[in-house]
Amino acid sequence: MYDFTSTDLDQRIWAEELDGFVPDRVFDVHTHIYRWAFNLNPDKETGPYAPSIGRYFPEVTTKLADEIDAALLPGRRVERLAFPFPFAGQCDFDGSNTYVANETARSADSAALMLVHPGMSETEILAKLKRTGAIGLKPYLVYATNADRAEAGITDFLPEHQIALADRLGLIVMMHLSKRRAISDPDNISEMLRLSEKYPRVRWILAHCARSYSAWAIEKAAANLRGLPNVWYDTSTVCEADALDALYNGVGIDRVMYGSDDMIGPMRGKYIAFGFAWAFLSETNHQLSLGHCDPRMTYIRYEQLRAMKRGARQLGLSPAQREALFHDTARGLVDAARTDVRAALA
Numbered sequence: 001m002y003d004f005t006s007t008d009l010d011q012r013i014w015a016e017e018l019d020g021f022v023p024d025r026v027f028d029v030h031t032h033i034y035r036w037a038f039n040l041n042p043d044k045e046t047g048p049y050a051p052s053i054g055r056y057f058p059e060v061t062t063k064l065a066d067e068i069d070a071a072l073l074p075g076r077r078v079e080r081l082a083f084p085f086p087f088a089g090q091c092d093f094d095g096s097n098t099y100v101a102n103e104t105a106r107s108a109d110s111a112a113l114m115l116v117h118p119g120m121s122e123t124e125i126l127a128k129l130k131r132t133g134a135i136g137l138k139p140y141l142v143y144a145t146n147a148d149r150a151e152a153g154i155t156d157f158l159p160e161h162q163i164a165l166a167d168r169l170g171l172i173v174m175m176h177l178s179k180r181r182a183i184s185d186p187d188n189i190s191e192m193l194r195l196s197e198k199y200p201r202v203r204w205i206l207a208h209c210a211r212s213y214s215a216w217a218i219e220k221a222a223a224n225l226r227g228l229p230n231v232w233y234d235t236s237t238v239c240e241a242d243a244l245d246a247l248y249n250g251v252g253i254d255r256v257m258y259g260s261d262d263m264i265g266p267m268r269g270k271y272i273a274f275g276f277a278w279a280f281l282s283e284t285n286h287q288l289s290l291g292h293c294d295p296r297m298t299y300i301r302y303e304q305l306r307a308m309k310r311g312a313r314q315l316g317l318s319p320a321q322r323e324a325l326f327h328d329t330a331r332g333l334v335d336a337a338r339t340d341v342r343a344a345l346a
C-alpha cells in the first residue's frame with residue numbers, strides 16, 4: 001500500500017495554505033472505489049496501471065477513502081459520489097458496479113455511479129440501476145468504439161440511447177472528455193451544446209475542469225458553455241491555478257465542485273502543463289536536478305487544493321461560495337438526482 005503518512009512538508013502546506021481554505025463539510029464528487037481484481041486483463045501485472053494503483057491501492061473501500069481523507073483533510077466530514085475504476089481492455093463491469101454500490105451504501109449521504117460501456121443495452125443498465133441504487137453513469141473513453149480513442153467523440157463511448165435513458169431517469173453522467181484539444185475541440189463543444197439541449201434532464205459533470213489541466217482549453221470553450229443549466233464541472237487532479245481561474249470565471253463558480261479522483265489524490269506529485277500538453281510528474285519519473293531547493297513532493301491533492309485556492313484570488317470567494325464549491329452544490333445535485341431516479345424507477 002502507498003505510504004500516505006504526512007511529512008513535515010505536507011503538514012506545513014496544510015497548515016499554512018489549506019487549513020483555512022477547506023470548509024468543515026466536503027462532498028467529493030469524484031472517487032474511484034474498486035478492486036484490482038476487477039481488472040481482468042491477463043497481462044495486467046505489466047500493464048499501465050500496475051505500477052500505480054495496482055501496486056499501491058489494489059483494494060479501495062469506503063473505509064480506506066475515509067482514512068485517507070482523515071489524514072489529508074484533518075477534521076473534515078467527507079461524503080462522496082463514487083464509481084468504479086474503468087480498467088481498459090477487460091474489466092469486470094458487473095463485479096465493479098456491485099462492489100461500489102455496496103461500499104457506498106455504508107454511508108447514507110454518499111452515492112454511486114454505474115460504470116458503463118457502449119455495448120450495454122437499456123435493459124441491462126436499468127436492471128443494474130434498480131439492483132444497486134446507483135444514480136448515474138460513468139462512461140469512459142477507453143471503451144470508445146472508434147479506432148482512435150484519443151480523438152473519440154462523446155457518443156463514441158456513451159451512445160445516444162444511453163443518454164436518452166439518462167434523460168428519462170434524470171441520471172448524473174460523469175464525463176471525462178476525450179480529444180487532444182479536450183473541451184476546446186469544436187466537436188466536443190458542439191456535442192455538449194446539442195446533447196445538453198436535446199436531453200435536458202441529464203446532469204452532466206465534466207471531470208477535471210472539463211479536462212482543462214491548464215487554462216487554454218476552458219478559456220476557449222467557456223463562453224459557449226456558460227449558462228447551460230444541466231452542466232457542472234469537477235476540479236479533480238487539476239493542479240494549475242490558471243485552469244481554475246479560467247473555469248471559475250468562465251462558467252461561473254456555482255457550477256464548480258470539488259473532486260479528488262482518489263486514489264490518485266494521496267499519491268505524491270503534480271499534474272503539470274506546458275504548451276498544449278499536460279502530464280503527471282511524480283517523484284520517480286523525472287531527472288530534474290533539485291539541489292537548490294527542498295526537492296520533496298506533496299500529495300497531488302494538496303497541489304490541486306493550492307490551485308483551487310490561488311485560482312480564486314481574482315474572484316475572491318465568500319465563505320458561502322467556498323462551502324458551495326466544496327459541498328453544497330454537489331449535495332444539491334446528488335440529492336436531486338437521487339429523488340428523480342428513485343421516482344422514475346419506482
Ligand SMILES: [Zn+2]
Nearest residue numbers: 030032207261
Ligand atoms: Zn477519475
